[in-house]
Every structure is written in structure tokens, then in C-alpha cells.
Amino acid sequence: MIPGKFEREYQHQLGNNPNRLTIAEVNPRFTNLSDALLAVVRIQGKGQTISEMRAVLESGILTVDRYPIPNNISIEKARDLVYELDQKLKPKGSRIVLRMPTKPNAGFIFVGDVQNVKHELDKLLRN
Numbered sequence: 001m002i003p004g005k006f007e008r009e010y011q012h013q014l015g016n017n018p019n020r021l022t023i024a025e026v027n028p029r030f031t032n033l034s035d036a037l038l039a040v041v042r043i044q045g046k047g048q049t050i051s052e053m054r055a056v057l058e059s060g061i062l063t064v065d066r067y068p069i070p071n072n073i074s075i076e077k078a079r080d081l082v083y084e085l086d087q088k089l090k091p092k093g094s095r096i097v098l099r100m101p102t103k104p105n106a107g108f109i110f111v112g113d114v115q116n117v118k119h120e121l122d123k124l125l126r127n
Contacts, residue, residue: 079098
């Protein structure tokens with residue numbers, strides 16, 4: 001969307017860059033990837049723009065919908081472990097998001113060095 005006068009004024013009031021191009025409409029049939037990209041840019045506190053989503057794509061992103069959670073770990077405990085792992089990974093530029101907190105299989109978004117994030121999650125849940 002190329003912002004007009006009123007949109008620029010509105011974005012300025014929100015504290016955003018009033019001249020930034022933004023996505024005004026998205027295909028109503030979201031894919032796992034587009035939904036994950038939008039979630040990640042929101043989590044990172046960035047705008048839902050093509051350039052921000054491209055940056056996430058270029059940094060690495062993987063969605064997994066059926067990741068098995070061991071029987072001895074409750075989904076609440078898994079959520080807490082994932083939060084701790086995310087805080088550990090964040091300074092290194094990687095993230096993990098518990099997207100679907102269900103058992104026996106949960107959904108995750110791995111961001112950044114996705115192989116390392118997956119390895120760290122495997123280690124965490126298997127120990």
C-alpha cells in the first residue's frame with residue numbers, strides 16, 4: 001500500500017514511519033509459512049511489511065505442526081521450557097515459538113539457525 005495523506009497522518013500518530021510501504025491486504029487463505037512469518041514479525045515488534053517478512057525468510061524459518069512432546073512432560077512444562085530456550089536463543093538471533101500447545105504433538109516455529117534451534121529443543125525435551 002502506498003500511503004496517502006490521511007494514512008501518513010494516522011501512521012505518524014501511531015509512532016510509525018508515515019512513509020513506509022505496508023501490506024494492506026493478504027490472500028485470505030493463509031499458509032503455514034505466511035501465518036508463521038506474520039507471527040514472527042509481530043513477536044519481534046516489527047511491522048508487517050514485505051521487507052520485514054523477507055528478512056525473516058532470509059534469516060531462516062521452519063514450521064513444524066506435529067512435533068512429539070514426550071509423555072512425561074506436560075504441555076505447561078513444555079511451554080515453560082520453550083520460553084526459557086527462546087530467551088537463551090534470542091541474543092544469538094534465533095527464536096522458537098510454541099504455536100500450537102497441544103499433546104501428544106505440538107506446533108512450533110523455528111527462526112534463525114533452524115537446525116540449531118531444533119537440536120536445542122530436541123536436547124531440552126529428551127533430557
